[in-house]
Every structure is written in C-alpha cells, then in structure tokens.
C-alpha cells in the first residue's frame with residue numbers, strides 16, 4: 001500500500017498573534033508543522049510499521065520547510081515532496097486541493113491521509129475537496145484506521161450521532177483528528193538519518209500545472225480581504241480566600257449581576 | 262434577491278434550533294429562502310421546517326438516509342441547490358455539515374467557507390467573516406464566485422421573533438448509495454443526555470478533577486442544574502469522558518448563557534470551543550491559570566472543596 005500524507009507549515013498558535021492595519025504582524029511569529037498533520041504522519045508511519053505501507057509526504061508552500069519535512073522523516077516517513085511556487089501565495093483550500101490532485105496523479109497512491117484542518121486556516125476543506133476532485137471515497141474526522149486487505153480499509157469517524165464505522169474501497173482519502181494517536185517524538189537515530197534524505201522540490205510547471213489554467217492553481221474563489229483582532233474577553237472578577245465565603249459570593253453574583261442562574 | 266438554501270440540522274429525529282437561526286438570518290438580509298431536510302421518516306418534521314421560516318421545503322426521505330453518509334447527503338443538498346437555483350447554501354455547524362459542505366462546493370463549482378460568523382454584501386461581492394488560527398484572529402473573506410457554500414459557526418445567528426413560512430414541499434429522489442464508502446455500523450452516543458449544543462448551561466471538567474470520583478462530583482452539579490456536561494480533551498484522553506463530550510477546537514463549539522470550567526487550565530484549543538459563552542465561571546486552584554483571563558467570575562480554590570459548596574449554595578437560592 002502506498003500512502004500520501006499531506007503536511008502544512010503553519011503559524012504557531014501558542015504564541016501571541018497581533019493584527020495591525022488588516023494584516024498579521026509577522027514579527028515574532030514562528031512556524032511549525034500543523035498539529036493535525038502530525039497525527040496524519042503518525043497514522044501513516046504506523047501503517048508502514050504494521051502493514052508494510054510505503055510512505056510519502058507532500059507539503060505545498062511555506063517557504064523553506066526543510067526542517068519540518070526532516071522532522072517527519074525522523075518520525076519515519078520515507079519520501080518527501082515540496083511544491084513551492086510564488087503563484088500559490090494567495091491559494092485557498094480548493095487551490096491546494098487541485099495541486100494535491102496533480103501530486104496524487106503522479107504517484108500511484110492507495111491512500112491519502114490529511115489532517116482534519118490546518119491551524120492557520122481552520123477551514124477543514126482540503127482533504128475532502130481533493131477526494132471530490134479525484135472522484136474517490138472520503139471519510140473525514142477519522143479516529144481509527146484498520147487495513148482489511150489490499151483494496152479495503154475500515155475507519156471509525158466521530159459523527160453527530162456517534163461513532164460511524166465505515167468500510168472504504170481504496171484508493172481513498174481520510175482526514176484525521178487528534179484523538180487518532182499520539183504523535184511520536186523523533187529519536188536521535190531517526191534525526192541523524194533524516195539529515196541525509198533528499199527532498200523532492202518542484203514548482204507548478206514541474207507538476208504540469210499552468211497558472212492560468214482554471215483546473216490548476218488559478219483564481220482562488222475566496223480571498224482574505226483583511227485580518228481583524230478577535231474580540232477578546234476581559235478577565236472578570238477573581239476571588240481568593242475562604243472557599244465557603246467566596247463561593248457564596250459568586251453564586252449571588254451569578255443570580256443578581258449576571259442573571260444566569 | 263439572493264436565494265439562500267439552508268440545510269436542516271436534524272438530530273435524533275428532531276429539528277435543531279440552528280435551522281431557525283439560519284433561516285432567520287437569511288430572511289433578515291432579504292433573501293428568498295428554502296430548506297432541505299435529509300433523513301428517514303422525517304415527514305413529521307415538515308411543519309417545523311415551515312414554521313422555521315422557509316418558503317420552500319426540499320425533502321429527501323428514504324430509509325437509506327437513516328444513518329449519515331457524506332456522499333449521498335451531499336448529493337441531496339446539491340440536488341436541492343440546483344432545483345432552487347440557490348446563490349448560497351448554508352449548513353449549520355455539525356460534523357455532517359463540515360463533511361458535506363466541501364463536497365457540495367466542488368460539485369457546484371462554488372466557493373466554500375467554514376465557521377463563518379457573518380455574511381454581508383459589499384458592492385458586487387459577498388463577504389463573510391470568520392475566526393481563524395484557533396480564534397486568535399478574525400478574517401474578512403471576499404467570495405469570488407457566483408455561488409457560495411458556508412458552514413455557520415454555532416451561536417453566530419439568532420432566531421427572529423414571530424417568523425412564519427409558506428408550505429411548498431418538493432420531494433427529492435433518493436440519492437445513490439456510496440458503494441465505495443459503506444457505513445457498516447453506528448455506535449450511538451448515550452441517549453437521554455442533554456446535548457451540549459442545546460444546553461443553556463454547560464459545565465465541563467478538566468484534568469483537575471483527576472478521576473471518576475471527581476467526574477461524578479461535578480456531574481451531580483450538572484444534574485441539579487439540568488446542564489450539559491462536557492469536558493476538556495485531557496479527560497477524554499484519560500478515558501473518563503466520551504468523545505462527544507469534548508469541548509474545544511476538535512470537539513463541540515458551545516455558546517451557552519453560562520459555562521463553568523472546573524479544573525480546566527484554559528488551553529487555546531479549549532477556549533476556541535467555549536469563549537463565545539455569555540458568562541464564564543472558572544474554578545481552578547492555580548491563580549495564574551489562563552482560564553481566568555477569559556472568566557467573568559473566577560474562584561481560586563480546590564474544586565473538591567468548592568464544588569460541594571457551589572451545589573449547596575445553588576440549592577439554597579433555588580429552594
């Protein structure tokens with residue numbers, strides 16, 4: 001089984017993010033692997049270890065993301081593709097999905113594993129759209145993957161009514177959520193080996209995409225006009241001291257001041 | 262006049278309030294509205310669909326649609342969208358909506374935006390507002406396509422008073438089953454419990470409650486208040502709480518009148534699921550816990566001491 005895993009380099013959400021004049025202030029930002037993509041990588045590596053799968057990752061954009069790809073190598077991914085092209089600067093999820101489609105068509109993959117969403121966009125569209133463009137079956141929000149045979153996998157998905165158990169015919173696309181696994185920390189040996197591994201870097205023309213081609217990267221259908229600061233909540237009243245006294249006080253405030261009890 | 266198709270949010274055979282909220286918003290921006298309802302044995306919901314404020318009701322009612330499957334579900338929505346000639350298709354915030362919206366967008370060659378909190382017409386363009394980067398920023402997004410599919414974030418729109426609709430039912434033909442993604446089984450969530458999305462009060466436990474004894478202690482408080490009982494990821498990972506109780510970025514987004522965070526530190530991914538709540542109460546023994554930065558009322562103390570007092574005090578005022 002050949003697996004393609006998608007990984008995106010995203011801004012570190014744990015750090016402070018400031019907005020000025022409609023844009024995010026670059027100063028002081030750091031970039032890391034998208035958390036859910038780490039789960040996707042771990043899922044792929046587990047399928048390599050348990051089911052002899054071959055693992056390839058692809059990352060689109062992000063500038064120099066050698067460090068991130070090497071981290072995934074150190075976790076156990078065997079091959080890496082980096083698509084980098086200035087034309088992708090304003091790409092949205094459908095554009096990324098169409099580029100991924102070309103990557104998919106160049107390899108002979110059986111399974112694509114993406115993260116459930118990218119932490120910078122919080123959009124949750126790319127993997128599902130990729131499947132739709134390819135005409136492949138897709139399950140999103142997956143928490144478990146079992147290989148049945150060469151042509152089938154069984155996945156569990158967290159849905160609205162409970163956990164759905166779904167049998168998928170390969171090739172297929174799944175998007176994974178964080179409760180699927182605990183991504184491993186790369187070990188020293190893996191880190192050393194990862195340093196020597198090549199990364200296959202290509203631009204859109206190498207993928208056979210012309211910028212003006214509507215099927216390719218052209219014309220995002222959604223465009224961020226401006227960023228705004230989120231409405232931040234103010235810290236309210238904090239009570240310390242005798243538990244009985246402060247708790248009684250807070251309850252009466254919930255009744256009389258906040259009117260919520 | 263824009264035509265907006267709202268996808269009915271149906272859970273456990275009932276129509277959720279979000280359907281009315283979305284239709285109210287669509288009506289308030291002067292759109293002609295339709296609703297599409299997908300499921301099995303849902304005839305009884307039709308009057309509710311009308312009363313929710315829709316002008317046309319597309320109904321796909323088939324035994325094969327009893328359990329959610331994204332492919333057939335999306336086909337029904339796309340079918341209704343084509344018949345109605347919808348300019349916009351609005352899903353409520355649900356796992357079904359999140360799974361189906363991108364498919365419908367690709368099928369219709371429409372733009373797609375998820376977790377939106379507002380829609381506006383700006384000149385020739387439609388613009389949406391949405392949070393991004395774990396709610397740390399907001400984005401204003403311009404739609405460069407004739408059609409748009411959106412998923413509306415929980416709690417974004419309010420139901421209008423005294424809305425009415427007109428009954429005009431259109432029956433959709435059942436979609437083909439997805440033979441490449443076969444739903445074998447649905448392991449249903451425990452029934453009879455209050456759905457977090459509907460609850461007026463939500464009480465959540467975090468790692469601070471430690472174990473089952475702690476969980477049970479807080480659960481009694483939730484029971485007293487008929488509150489939804491939720492959790493941080495830590496307690497789900499620990500096996501103490503079910504997946505569907507997780508509040509946060511990868512769990513449920515809730516916006517109740519009152520949210521109580523008991524023994525929860527306030528990680529950004531948790532906040533992203535609850536910081537739209539009207540009032541937040543936090544109980545934490547660490548005065549520096551980040552949850553206090555968003556809490557309207559903070560009690561610094563040991564929850565094992567505070568929660569029983571909280572129960573007793575609330576009982577007193579309710580008596």
Ligand SMILES: Cc1cc2nc3c(=O)[nH]c(=O)nc-3n(C[C@H](O)[C@H](O)[C@H](O)COP(=O)(O)OP(=O)(O)OC[C@H]3O[C@@H](n4cnc5c(N)ncnc54)[C@H](O)[C@@H]3O)c2cc1C
Pocket residue numbers: 035036178466467468469470492493494495496507508509510511512513523524525526527528529530531534544545546547550562563564565
């Ligand atoms: C991609 C990703 C997605 C995630 N999605 C989610 C999500 O959807 N929801 C979510 O919740 N998390 C999510 N997380 C995890 C999140 O980052 C935190 O790890 C998690 O929320 C921590 O849970 P907690 O607050 O219960 O535990 P902790 O951070 O360990 O906090 C426990 C708190 O309890 C307090 N405490 C301890 N004992 C007592 C006592 N006796 N009395 C009072 N207070 C006490 C402590 O002071 C502490 O503040 C996600 C993480 C990632 C990377």
Ligand SMILES: Nc1ncnc2c1ncn2[C@@H]1O[C@H](COP(=O)(O)O)[C@@H](O)[C@H]1O
Pocket residue numbers: 006007008009034036037040058059060061093096113114115116117118119121122123124125126127
């Ligand atoms: N530029 C990209 N490069 C590689 N993978 C991506 C890229 N954008 C999105 N993805 C994948 O698609 C998932 C969903 O992204 P999004 O639709 O932006 O939320 C991510 O978790 C990634 O796995």
